[in-house]
Amino acid sequence: MIQLLTGFKQLWHEKLAFKIAASYMLLLLALVLALPVLPIAYSPNELDLHYTFARPLTKGSDAWHWLGTDVLGRDVWANILYGARSAMMISFPVMLFSTVLGLVAGTSAGFFGNNSLKVSRAAALVSVLSLSAIFYYALYLPLSLHSTDLPLKYTWLSLLFLLLILLVLHKALLPLLKKWRFAEVQLSLPLDYLVLRLTEAFTSIPRLLLILALASFLQPSVVLLSIIFAATFWTSTARLARAEMLKIKQLPYFEAAQSIGVPRMQLLARHALPNMLGPVVVTFTFGLAGLLALESTLSFLGIGVPGTFVSWGRTIAGIRSNTSAWWLVVFPGIALAATVWALQTISYHLLNYFGERK
Secondary structure, three states, X not given: OHHHHHHHHHHHHHOHHHHHXXXXXXXXXXXXXOHHHOOOXXXXXXXXXXXXXXXXXXXXXXXXXXXXXXXXXXXXXXXXXXXXXXXXXXXXXXXXXXXXXXXXXXXXXXXXXXXXXXXXXXXXXXXXXHHHHHHHHHHHHHHXXXXXXOOHHHHHHHHHHHHHHHHHHXXXXXXXXXXXXXXXXXXXXXXXXXXXXXXXXXXXXXXXXXXXXXXXXXXXXXXXXXXXXXXXXXXXHHHXXXXXXXXXXXXXXXXXXXXXXXXXXXXXXXXXXXXXXXXXXXXXXXXXXXXXXXXXXXHHHOOOOOOOOOOHHHHHHHHHOOOOOOHHHHHHHHHHHHHHHHHHHHHHHHHHHHHHOO
């Protein structure tokens, strides 16, 4: 972490492009956080039907449309600001979850390999049952409840029931199974093989085709889209973390720590993860840029998201109704391009910084 902060500080003082990109991202984040208190005359979905396709600097029914309006009279300036919030609300949590998932999977695969991780048959059975319960009660059932517009309390009940099931499995069933001699037999879990096969399976399916297939029979949902993103963006982090872990295992200090009997969790937390933090941050920012671009693309095509979802892609899509309304492409396009450029510039300079120190 100290090396990462030192890198940010050094790049801030030495690289002008990095400073501009980081300043832009900080300003965008500040705008998103201050959005509820900003004096914006129109909401993003508010219709001003008397001023459809109004040019920039047009006086509307209630206030000025500083950047014009679209086919339904929605204010472009409000949609750009709220579109930035939508992009951040999807991309940051999804990419953070994907990074953590990929980091855990890749680090575990590289550290344990195919023979080092041993689990009892009882623990393996309880783990399979737990994962099945998590998939059903934390993913499938909440999505089904969301698609039927039932109150949010039913989703919380589903999660509460999941917690109860997990407690029963781990506090009651697992101790009971451990008393059975057959269930105490230790099994070698080929974790590295399983993680590699999973990453190959997820990367072999084109992400856009998967979203198109699911959108053909499922109701458009931001939650469902976020789950698809999270399930497909973790693979790059997992591959990187696995490769970094395999290199760290060969370093003298790591072998010395293993030889004196340092616990596994301490090895990972204090000796492995801090040394792969830099490359993981680079992967996070690169993935964030790709996620922003993909979300805008899907919004432009109207795939996987509700029609009321505010995004830069939806605003740009308005040009299809009037090709002379250039402001529908220029202003949100600049915002999208500048954000992706800023994230890729930050990633590029961080990559060079950590590459020079290897």
